[in-house]
Amino acid sequence: MTRESRRDSETGSGERPIEWTDPDTFARALERAETREKGNCFEDFAEGDLLEHDPGLTLTRWGNESWMSQTLNHDPAYWRSDAAAERGFDEPPIHPDYLTAATLGITVEDLSEKGGYFLGRTDVRFPGTPVYAGTELRVESEVVSRATSSSRPEFGIVTWRTRGKDAATGEVLCSYERTNMIPRREPVATDGSGAATAESDGGDDGDGDGDGDGDEPTLPEAFVTPAGGYFEDFVDALETAEGCDAAVAYRHERGRTQDDVTVASLPLATLNTAKQHHNVDVMADSPSGDIVTYGDVTRSTALGHARSDERTWREVGFDDEQFHTFVAPGDTVYAFTRVLSAENDASIDAAGTVRFEHIAFTQDDDPVYSGTRTAEIRKRTD
Numbered sequence: 001m002t003r004e005s006r007r008d009s010e011t012g013s014g015e016r017p018i019e020w021t022d023p024d025t026f027a028r029a030l031e032r033a034e035t036r037e038k039g040n041c042f043e044d045f046a047e048g049d050l051l052e053h054d055p056g057l058t059l060t061r062w063g064n065e066s067w068m069s070q071t072l073n074h075d076p077a078y079w080r081s082d083a084a085a086e087r088g089f090d091e092p093p094i095h096p097d098y099l100t101a102a103t104l105g106i107t108v109e110d111l112s113e114k115g116g117y118f119l120g121r122t123d124v125r126f127p128g129t130p131v132y133a134g135t136e137l138r139v140e141s142e143v144v145s146r147a148t149s150s151s152r153p154e155f156g157i158v159t160w161r162t163r164g165k166d167a168a169t170g171e172v173l174c175s176y177e178r179t180n181m182i183p184r185r186e187p188v189a190t191d192g193s194g195a196a197t198a199e200s201d202g203g204d205d206g207d208g209d210g211d212g213d214g215d216e217p218t219l220p221e222a223f224v225t226p227a228g229g230y231f232e233d234f235v236d237a238l239e240t241a242e243g244c245d246a247a248v249a250y251r252h253e254r255g256r257t258q259d260d261v262t263v264a265s266l267p268l269a270t271l272n273t274a275k276q277h278h279n280v281d282v283m284a285d286s287p288s289g290d291i292v293t294y295g296d297v298t299r300s301t302a303l304g305h306a307r308s309d310e311r312t313w314r315e316v317g318f319d320d321e322q323f324h325t326f327v328a329p330g331d332t333v334y335a336f337t338r339v340l341s342a343e344n345d346a347s348i349d350a351a352g353t354v355r356f357e358h359i360a361f362t363q364d365d366d367p368v369y370s371g372t373r374t375a376e377i378r379k380r381t382d
């Protein structure tokens with residue numbers, strides 16, 4: 001007799017056959033069975049906690065190319081060895097967007113699998129780049145802060161500092177600070193009046209300028225479009241706009257409709273276990289009513305559109321990233337860019353540093369992502 005069956009007979013259940021496949025019996029069994037839950041709630045995080053995430057990922061060319069092809073990031077340096085060599089890489093490297101998405105994907109099981117909203121990310125940097133295929137990624141996160149959400153008592157707001165490291169050397173390859181709304185096990189007590197929200201909103205009239213005067217937010221008189229994608233083109237466009245009521249801002253033509261690959265396959269390939277991206281059954285009862293696109297797919301797609309209109313040399317970093325609403329299967333992701341500045345201070349003479357503000361938006365013109373990006377852009381050689 002095995003230890004298991006001895007315990008069964010001691011408790012009286014023995015090996016009595018149970019008709020699990022009888023639909024009625026099984027439905028009653030499911031009602032009574034406890035669910036072994038995944039993920040952590042807001043109460044599980046304490047400021048200063050360090051979480052070493054179990055999942056690891058070997059950054060492969062396959063993973064990189066799947067991500068880059070599907071998000072329309074077709075920069076030849078990440079595909080062709082001669083183009084990579086010309087850009088100072090030993091071989092086509094792992095792209096910073098895929099590295100960022102893989103770093104975040106691995107953290108989801110511990111940080112956000114319970115659900116909630118991906119509110120924002122900032123200070124995304126790549127101290128250890130370039131990174132090449134074959135590198136094994138190990139990721140850790142530190143709880144930076146916890147806050148109460150005054151608008152949603154059933155959630156709390158948590159910020160983590162996450163570092164994706166080369167498992168072999170410990171070198172930090174990708175680092176950022178990310179903020180999510182995380183479900184609470186117990187909602188905080190309110191009087192149910194919603195008064196906290198009303199009091200805390202400062203009387204803003206909702207027009208986006210925060211002044212409560214009901215005005216439409218103003219736009220500059222003119223939009224200037226750069227003549228090309230080189231550093232000098234951005235400098236010239238900024239000079240044209242200077243001193244006038246103008247901004248260097250333009251939209252990109254390409255769009256990418258969200259399908260099974262972008263919504264479910266790409267996040268799962270980064271070991272992102274968020275049900276938002278692959279469990280239609282559960283998501284049918286959520287505010288979106290459907291599975292939704294991984295925020296990193298949305299932003300990488302928009303950035304791919306933007307990069308197709310510029311001569312990128314290196315990605316430097318990303319700040320003030322926000323995810324404004326959901327993107328669902330069938331939605332099309334477009335991009336809009338504003339050029340903020342262009343400085344002649346890049347790591348090589350053949351490039352300059354440009355700061356962009358990128359907006360991802362849908363076919364309904366709804367902004368879904370916004371953030372700033374700093375990149376080194378090549379200068380003209382002729």
Ligand SMILES: C/C(=C\C(=O)O)C(=O)SCCNC(=O)CCNC(=O)[C@H](O)C(C)(C)COP(=O)(O)OP(=O)(O)OC[C@H]1O[C@@H](n2cnc3c(N)ncnc32)[C@H](O)[C@@H]1OP(=O)(O)O
Binds near residue numbers: 118121157274327
């Ligand atoms: C990886 C991943 C999931 C995962 O991770 O596993 C994914 O890819 S999943 C798909 C990605 N897509 C989304 O998930 C869309 C999320 N988006 C929305 O659906 C709406 O945007 C909203 C419903 C969340 C908000 O809508 P909204 O209520 O109109 O928004 P706000 O009032 O601006 O923010 C509410 C409260 O969050 C505070 N807050 C905002 N931003 C920050 C910040 N950066 N830092 C600290 N606090 C912040 C704010 O201060 C307010 O706090 P209070 O509750 O105290 O007022």
